[in-house]
Amino acid sequence: MGADEASKSAEKKAAGYSGRFLVRMPSELHEQLALKAERQQVSLNRYVTDTLSSSVGLNGSQAQAGKEPSKAVRPRTLRMALVTNLAVVVVAGVVAVVLLVLALQRGI
CATH class of the missing domain: 1.20.5 (Single alpha-helices involved in coiled-coils or other helix-helix interfaces)
Structure with missing residues (x-):
């Protein structure tokens, strides 16, 4: 990693992450995710967040920016x-x- 890349990485970490990003996906995948979220009676956003969190070893409720684990x-x-x-x-x-x-x- 060059010095220029390292400084860009440091700037990105200092700026932080907004917790939002746009993902483009096939409509079939969107439908399947929405159906699974509905079956679990959670929002699509919550389902995707929990699924992604578990894939990287985080608790889904803790992965949400600045929020404490849900006690509900x-x-x-x-x-x-x-x-x-x-x-x-x-x-x-x-x-x-x-x-x-x-x-x-x-x-x-």
Whole structure:
């Protein structure tokens, strides 16, 4: 690396990065990314940021310029918690019905 290239690199680092850049891509790729983001119930920007962050070893929420890690529950985590809760309630209901039937059969 020449002295001129080194000074340009130092200037670029000193100026910092805006956190914004334009990416041109095939429409098919744009569609697939948008569909995956929709399935995960996040914005396309968030999905792409998280995906790129994980590819370079960063946490997606920390990679956003100047932001602390998000403490919000992700929709997928919330969905899993609700499904687990529903399963527990259904099992408890089945156990209650079985116990009620047994109690009625024994005349209790």
